[in-house]
Each structure stands twice: as C-alpha cells, then as structure tokens.
Amino acid sequence: MTADMDTAHQPNRTKMTVSETDVAIEITNMNKWYGDFHVLRDIDLKVMRGERIVIAGPSGSGKSTLIRCVNRLEEHQQGDIIVDGIELTNDIKRIDEVRREVGMVFQHFNLFPHLTILQNLTLAPIWVRGTPKAEAEEQAMKYLERVKIPEQAAKFPGQLSGGQQQRVAIARSLCMNPKIMLFDEPTSALDPEMIKEVLEVMVQLAEDGMTMICVTHEMGFARQVANRVIFMDQGQIIEQNEPEAFFSNPQHERTKLFLSQIL
Ligand code: ADP
Numbered sequence: 001m002t003a004d005m006d007t008a009h010q011p012n013r014t015k016m017t018v019s020e021t022d023v024a025i026e027i028t029n030m031n032k033w034y035g036d037f038h039v040l041r042d043i044d045l046k047v048m049r050g051e052r053i054v055i056a057g058p059s060g061s062g063k064s065t066l067i068r069c070v071n072r073l074e075e076h077q078q079g080d081i082i083v084d085g086i087e088l089t090n091d092i093k094r095i096d097e098v099r100r101e102v103g104m105v106f107q108h109f110n111l112f113p114h115l116t117i118l119q120n121l122t123l124a125p126i127w128v129r130g131t132p133k134a135e136a137e138e139q140a141m142k143y144l145e146r147v148k149i150p151e152q153a154a155k156f157p158g159q160l161s162g163g164q165q166q167r168v169a170i171a172r173s174l175c176m177n178p179k180i181m182l183f184d185e186p187t188s189a190l191d192p193e194m195i196k197e198v199l200e201v202m203v204q205l206a207e208d209g210m211t212m213i214c215v216t217h218e219m220g221f222a223r224q225v226a227n228r229v230i231f232m233d234q235g236q237i238i239e240q241n242e243p244e245a246f247f248s249n250p251q252h253e254r255t256k257l258f259l260s261q262i263l
C-alpha cells in the first residue's frame with residue numbers, strides 16, 4: 001500500500017521538480033531591518049524564468065533595498081530568499097555563485113573612469129571568470145554592438161554621454177552572462193533625450209527572454225514589457241497586477257495617489 005502510494009505520487013513529484021526549476025527567484029515572508037528601522041515587511045515574491053517585473057513606489061519605500069537583497073548587497077534578517085535554487089545565507093561560496101547569476105545596473109553607472117570602455121567590459125570576465133583576454137574582448141565587442149555603441153570601445157567613460165555610459169553599464173553586466181538582471185532606476189539620472197536609448201536596450205533584453213526586475217517609474221516601459229507591476233509603500237508590497245489592470249484599475253488608495261502624481 002505504502003509502496004503503491006509512493007509510486008502513485010512519483011509523477012507528481014517529478015512534475016513539481018520540473019516546474020520548480022522554472023522559478024528564478026522566490027522570496028518568502030522576508031523581513032529586513034536597518035538597526036531599529038523595519039525597512040522591508042513580510043515580502044512574498046515569486047519570479048518565474050523569463051518574467052519581467054517592474055517595481056514602482058514612492059521614494060524611501062524600500063525598492064532598492066529589496067532588489068539589493070536579491071544579490072545580497074544587503075542581508076535580510078527573517079524569511080527566505082532563493083535565487084536560481086540557491087538559498088541566500090552567509091555562505092560566501094553561495095553568495096559568489098548568486099552574484100555570477102545576477103547582473104545589476106544602478107542609477108549611477110559606476111564605470112571605472114581611468115579604464116577604456118573595452119577594459120571596463122573585460123575586467124570582470126578576465127579577473128573574476130578567468131576568461132582569456134582575446135575571448136573576453138570578442139564577447140565585449142558583441143555586447144557593445146548589442147547596445148549599439150561598438151565605435152566607443154577605445155574611449156573613456158568621461159567622453160561618453162550619460163545614455164551611452166548606461167548602455168556600457170548594461171553591456172558590462174551582460175559580459176558575465178547573467179541569468180537574471182536587476183535594474184535600479186537606470187534612467188532616472190539621465191537627460192530626457194537619453195532615456196529612450198537606454199529603455200530600447202532594456203526592451204530588447206526583455207524580448208530576448210531575460211528574467212528582469214526593474215525598479216523604474218518609466219510607465220511606458222512597464223506597459224510595454226512587464227508581466228507584472230509591483231507597487232511598494234513603506235516597506236510592503238501593497239499591490240501587484242498585470243500592467244493594464246494596474247494602471248487602469250488600481251485597488252489601493254496609496255497606489256491611486258502615486259499614479260496620479262506620476263502619470
Ligand atoms: P527606495 O529605493 O524605494 O527609495 P530604499 O530601499 O533606498 O528606498 O530605502 C528604504 C528606506 O531605508 C529609506 O527610509 C532609507 O532612508 C532607508 N535606508 C536605505 N539604506 C539604508 C542604510 N544603509 N541604513 C539605514 N537606512 C537605510
């Protein structure tokens with residue numbers, strides 16, 4: 001009887017295992033404090049492979065802290081975060097593993113000013129991954145072409161526009177072949193005419209099937225590529241929905257107020 005039941009359950013279990021590998025990120029009942037300040041409250045978030053999540057919300061609501069927890073630039077104190085099957089704990093080897101899987105692009109591009117664009121792109125592949133220089137350069141040129149600025153390879157960051165620098169920062173992340181990309185307000189430091197060229201690169205990445213979490217207030221981008229928009233306030237996920245429903249029919253008063261201010 002027991003044996004029969006086990007056998008009967010086997011297909012189910014196999015099926016579950018298969019579907020679990022489709023989960024890119026799973027955050028369960030996660031809480032984080034900065035000292036006494038309770039910055040993230042009871043966060044539950046499951047992101048499937050290939051999903052594109054946009055996170056919006058007022059300044060100080062915990063958006064950056066949340067995505068920084070995903071590659072452990074910040075530590076959480078309660079609950080679970082599992083990234084690509086790896087549970088985030090203090091185990092340094094596993095943190096390195098996660099950081100290899102997860103690329104991150106910040107508001108400020110953080111390029112090395114004294115290195116050329118090509119050197120910025122090949123630094124980590126050569127020194128962290130041990131990729132031979134010629135191969136790293138070939139890869140870098142491929143990604144510079146993808147972000148449409150191969151002709152800038154020999155220049156220094158200071159010689160590029162903000163939009164070009166941000167595209168370099170995206171290409172630099174891609175050189176590490178990440179499975180997941182996190183964007184923290186990648187266009188908010190840019191002049192309006194440069195926002196479009198960065199968003200175009202992000203749209204392309206989304207169309208290529210990258211799993212993405214983007215903190216952004218570019219609601220056109222959210223409508224175009226997001227599977228889900230998540231709204232945060234005061235450290236909590238207040239509501240989430242498909243873009244159309246999120247924008248046309250927000251449920252929570254705080255979401256309505258926020259949307260009325262940015263749209
Ligand atoms: P958002 O990205 O939504 O603007 P953040 O995640 O940057 O919000 O910040 C959430 C809250 O946590 C804010 O009140 C901010 O002041 C606070 N905070 C952020 N980083 C730190 C830190 N390193 N130490 C203490 N408080 C912080």
Ligand code: MG
Nearest residue numbers: 063064065184
């Ligand atoms: Mg932020």
